[in-house]
Amino acid sequence: MKTSGGSDAAKRRAGESAAEAVADGDVVGLGTGSTAAHAIRRLGDRVDAGLEVRGVATSFASRELAAECGIPPLDLDEAVGPDAPGIDVAIDGADQVAVGRGDDPTAGPLIKGGGAAHACEKLVDAAADRFLVVADPSKEAPVLDRSVPVEVLPAGRTAVAEAVRAADGEPALRRAERKDGPVVTDNGNLVLDCAFGEIEDPDALATTLATTPGVVEHGIFVGLADEVHVGTETGVRIVTR
Incomplete structure (x- = not known):
């Protein structure tokens, strides 16, 4: 039940915006889905240009794409735990994100799992020092109401x-x-x-x-998102927690 909506250009802007937040030497959580895929591809471009990162994939699909893009892999077990490097930043999409309206909108809870990878996604996103959500405006809502x-x-x-x-x-x-x-x-x-x-x-x-x-895992992500990078037709809007 993958979600649709939003232009590919808006998704690309969101993914590439989050990828630019990754610093040299970071361990990066690599999310699943069409918008996260744009972030992985942009990270691959930066790796080609000399950026040194390692990627912790959240699914078979993201692992395959990261390999194609030349991003060195790191298993979750290798990234977390005593004497492990940790995960500096995770970049992942959302099926829906609650964004408070008004003069000072804030990033709220999410619904994820359209790609059926939410169990590993939640492990990686929760373990990261920062979790950046990438989305297009069709994923925003004042109240969560998706399945x-x-x-x-x-x-x-x-x-x-x-x-x-x-x-x-x-x-x-x-x-x-x-x-x-x-x-x-x-x-x-x-x-x-x-x-x-x-x-x-x-x-x-x-x-x-x-x-x-x-229940192995559910798709409600509460209190995890630090930023939401919302790609639009003209740019990117960043909403913080």
């Missing part, structure tokens, strides 16, 4: 679906495109896309989903 992707153990699919209904949500098993059957994540699990309508309290819903047996 929440929930990665579940195959054996727990029915039980998790019942728990989602008990929380006033409507779960739907994500079906694969160009193959029969469901989407299977890089971790070998299934994805339920769970509609809750307007999510007035993302923190509470995140806790409910996280404490549901059978």
